[in-house]
Amino acid sequence: MKVGVDGVLLGCWADTSFAKRILDVGTGCGVIALICAQRVPEALVTGIDIHKDSVEEASANFAGSPFRERLQAMQMDFMAFPEEEKFDCIVSNPPYFDSGVSEKSSARINARHQVSLGIADMVGKSSRLLTENGRLSLILPSDQHEALLHAANLNRMAICRLATVKGTETSPVKRIMAELRFSSAIGDECVEADEIAMMAKGTEPTPRYRELTADFYLNY
Helix, strand or coil, X not given: CCCCHHHHHHHHHCCCCCCCEEEEEXXXXXXXXXXXXXXXXXXXXXEEECCHHHHHHHHHHHHCCCCHHHEEEEECCHHHCCCCCCEEEEEECCCCECCCCCCCCCHHHHHHECCCCCHHHHHHHHHHHXXXXXXXXEEEEHHHHHHHHHHHHHCCEEEEEEEEEEEECCCCEEEEEEEEEECCCCCCCCCEEEEEEEEEECXXXXXXXXXXXXXXXXXX
């Protein structure tokens, strides 16, 4: 699988600074897991995917990295992940494209399709795998914000950080990045808001995008 901008953004934006154990759901080629391992020198990072070829690719990428001893790739259905396992952070660029297609024409389409894992499933299962002070970080299409809020409320969680992502300063918002934590009050939000425009002119990255992704592009 290609290294996508969404994965790079989420890996660089998610607050993993306090984490000892991190789970990357739908790891693909492993880019988010690699960024997390790079950013948190002592964290153990597990990447899971239902797609066998993706797991093999992630495993090869992990083996070739300086962080190989702290990285693991597993072929696993997230919804079947053992709930006695607990993580400080769960990060995911989930399969959110709900195109209504029932026949998958490629492994990549299957890996990215919402029938595999929806927002409600993602938040619900994460709430059972996170430690008490754990965080769930996702990147989603902007039109999924309300669905995310609903799923958070059902699972005693709230959005504590939110970033909107645009192609340019004048473009419409295409993505949101959201970080969720547990909350005792339904509808509670203590949102630290951010706006990220990726490109200034043509293919010239904005200072904000450069700042956010500097370590990734320096090391990869």
